[in-house]
């Protein structure tokens with residue numbers, strides 16, 4: 427179906443880079459679209475790869491990025507908003523723009539990357555914008571495929587590298603009692619899912635939730651990371667109201683280490699709903715976090 431070119435918006439990001447690699451390995455032509463596009467590290471001579479400058483806030487550059495493409499992926503992110511750049515601008519208006527212009531460009535297959543836990547009613551502006559973004563995408567491009575991953579891990583990720591830093595502390599603060607359940611998923615598995623969706627047959631589901639092999643409590647993930655790094659420090663429960671005060675105090679910073687939106691995400695389980703499409707429907711067996719740790723975090 428998408429034998430031709432696939433434009434990957436956000437193709438220089440953590441997930442975007444893995445998607446680009448997976449699509450190239452499957453024989454697709456790929457165009458990386460980002461505000462500052464860069465060649466991937468592992469590009470090989472003859473890879474059918476090109477770069478284009480595109481900002482999903484700008485109609486003309488998105489149109490240009492889609493010229494001649496038969497597939498498109500939106501893997502653009504914004505995790506912390508500012509007065510100048512809001513979640514709505516990227517996750518609702520930008521997402522709608524990519525979907526609408528993809529449809530106008532007669533793109534056959536559009537994959538929109540979202541996240542588990544989206545909820546229009548959420549007190550988190552991020553979580554709510556993601557839900558409205560999904561609706562806007564489906565309204566503009568009804569046959570789009572939505573992929574909602576759980577938290578991503580892999581070499582050079584933000585998740586395990588943050589936990590690694592935390593495990594250097596003499597005592598490791600938990601969100602509440604650390605009971606929130608997560609289903610960390612290898613970035614490569616999500617990239618493989620994108621490639622499968624771009625395959626010859628249309629996917630069986632419009633919506634997929636993608637989680638790793640195991641559902642784990644946050645505290646158990648920390649213990650696993652500590653065991654791998656051969657560190658041993660106590661896990662200390664910290665009540666949620668204390669975190670809420672902390673995120674309020676940190677909020678004036680230009681780049682706060684923890685935001686209200688991240689706290690809301692950490693307060694709810696982030697696990698796959700088996701009522702929608704999953705890795706099983708795509709024939710993918712996800713990597714295990716435990717077995718992947720040596721490839722992700724170097725032991726001192």
Ligand SMILES: NC(=O)c1ccc[n+]([C@@H]2O[C@H](COP(=O)([O-])OP(=O)(O)OC[C@H]3O[C@@H](n4cnc5c(N)ncnc54)[C@H](OP(=O)(O)O)[C@@H]3O)[C@@H](O)[C@H]2O)c1
Nearest residue numbers: 436438439440441460461462481482501502503541577578
């Ligand atoms: N990381 C996770 O654990 C996780 C979990 C669940 C879901 N997701 C979702 O996966 C997607 C990718 O996340 P990520 O962590 O890979 O993001 P990331 O590493 O922060 O990469 C973001 C990408 O978006 C591009 N970008 C940002 N603003 C843009 C704009 N206005 N126009 C065009 N491109 C823009 C960036 O390049 P430039 O800055 O050069 O434009 C970069 O290529 C997001 O939808 C995210 O919500 C991620």
